[in-house]
Amino acid sequence: MAAHLSRRTLFGLVGAGAGAYLLGACGGGDSGDPDDPQTINWWHIQNTEPMLPVWAAMAKEYQSAHDGVTVKIQPLENEAFKAKLTTATQAGSPPDLFQSWGGGVLKQQVDAGLVKDLTDDVKPWVGSLLPLALEPYTIDGRIYGVPFDLGMVGFWYNKDHFAKAGITAAPTTWAQLLDAVTKLKAAGIVPVALAGKDKWPAHFYWAYLVMRIGGLGALQQAAKDKNFDTPDFVAAGQRFKELVDLQPFQKGFLGAEFGSPDGQAATMGNGGAAMELMGQWAPSVQASSSTSKKGIGDKLGFFPFPAVDGGKGAATEVFGGGNGFAVGKDAPASTVDFLKTLLSVDSQRTSAATGAVLPTVTEATSAITDVNNKAVAQTLASATGFQLYLDQAYPPAVGQQVNDSVAALVAGDKSAEQIVKDITAVAKSQ
Template sequence: MTAHISRRSLLGLAGLGAGAVLLGGCASEESSGSEDPQTIKWWHIQDTEPMLPVWAEMARVYEVRHDHVTINIEPRENEVFKAALVKASKAGSPPDLFQSWGGGLLREQVTAGLVKDITDEAAPWVGQLLPAALQPYTVDGRLYAVPFDLGMVGFWYNRDLFADAGIASPPTTWAQLLEAVDKLKSANIVPMALAGKDKWPAHFYWAYLAMRIGGMGPLQRAALDGNFDTPDFVAAGERFLELVAMKPFQPGFRRAEYGAPDGQAAAIGNGEAAMELMGQWAPSIQASSSTSKRGIGSRLGFFTFPAVEGGKGEATDVLGGGNGFAVGRGAPPRTVDFLRTLLRAENQRRAAQTGVVLPTNLAAVGQIKDPNNQVVAAHLAVATGFQLYLDQAFPPAVGGQINDSVAQLVAGSKRPDQIVKDITAVARSQ
């Protein structure tokens, strides 16, 4: 996904206060001692604070309450995790519980018979979760993983720089966004930061434009027939080129990585650019990548991707994703019960208090303390449609081609009508 930092591992980069008491079950679930010993192998990518100790404590408490269960935790850095999972999958021996982002990769795992259908076991409690959060983990109407975190992509902007350019309020239409870019450039302010080297940040623009122009329908149909060579996807590329032609991005953006000291997040965190299109993790990465290690604080604002004039899509349709856990096909019987524990309201509240998790349990949403996360959660609560990031929604080969093709569009080496043919060719070869 990215040479320097992957957005899939961006939720493990902040600090956590110690001393939290975490719940690992309830009295009715405690072991009677009559069950056979079970060892659950758990792989996750929260390999740093704040979530590393949180997960460890949840597992410890569960073991105490179920004396026949042992949980072997293997935290792994994101890219190491992905490589290890590929190796384990090829050997037909996936972990019992492991990180999942749903979408195309999960579908491939389902087809290969590597993951367990947990629809029936989760039925008594899955209704407590945000409906939109479950979509990426549902394949052909059956549930194969459960999300513990959900977020969305939107524009993060510097209020002071907007004011300096005479922009009174965030744009709500594409035309207003282009006008804002023009005003910022006239005020000698870099309008936008982009990690061109990483490719995936640019695909957010094309994906959102396709959603705003054509609605959710074209993406849903493309998921079925693999056809991206349609007027709506071409129009998305043409609209994106309207923006690219204005040269809105920071100098050297084509070589920039997202989380590098001189990358996209740092440009916002250091006040060197006015806005970026990024996920809910953006504030923490802006801060950690900035020179001050604090970012721009209360000067940071958020607005959703604007509507496109004449488009069929709703301004409340969102592009996003999150983190979840899938259950391996040969997992011990207690694995789904332990997964239920991770999703309990009490434990989701603890996760939310770290500031890096937007909980999916409805009863825990009120525990979000970070004001930026509160804003994102409020938009998710009223979302009319939810689209998983395209490079995760489709099989890995298709997602990779989408990122490559949008990068070619930005570089000017391919036209909008050409990239949709390239993406379609890969999609239909799967």
């Protein structure tokens, strides 16, 4: 992911339970001789500029070089992709090549026999990838997915808005962040953009607060015990409620999506808010979603999630994950070869040059030129711990409940004490 990513970085993945999907009739692609006519059904979520045309061009180039191979691409918005993939996997018919974040979701797919074990297939070239990037896709010592991107979640902010509000330095503590929100509101600036409808962006706040208050150990213990009803998790909700009570979000945020024309990314890209908590892809989506298609340019800055006074977690522990691909159980023989092409040094350099991807191939990291991507890379390089997104690290039902519960907290429908009981109930049912 990062130009100077430390291989000593710890990847604090929480454990994932193992409830397998019930399988319906088997579907799938055509397998067998790689010289036979084959169609690779490829689903991904790079459904906007700049990566949408890049993936399309790579697929077209591969088709031209391989007679009889057709790559059928289905780009989908994040939530639509998750819904469609769930339907396909429950029917036992996953696409041939599809977006994966690894973790607990991938483990369920592995347990259900829906994805290929790629360990032997990728052995000749997987050594070119940053070891850290493979962690979410490695289950019981076997590789079931290949990452093309690795990054982290942090605060993206509008430097001009901060200056207008008299904020001279990025917040390094939760108290300073709340103070910045108060100052921004006083200056007539919307402090924070949030996609309330999508739910997953809000879970970033709660997860980070758990990390800062309880440390990575709290998340690991909760996964082991299937118990989130502990003081650290309650305190995280209470601290998040401190922010929510300041009413920092844009008008209509509860109905806002992340990537829609009037959503979270567009609000930031059009200068309509001072901050958003989002992953490494934020600048490119802000730009593509903005009216100008350029975003706010050099006005954009980045800072890590702040520390919480008295918390057990270090501010150098980061939260996020990567983007990768898994291969469906009935994928045609050429699918893994196509995946290898997507992970070649040249392909990764091309992807990195867009500013939307932080490459996982070590030789391609020098292609990172965007100043914001470099800031993320530098933060990751000094990270002392790493936690995968909770809605991917945990089994799907638990991850969905985390998103639903945090959304209920933001909407004022549930308290910090109530949401941990709801998440625990689902965890214990798995």
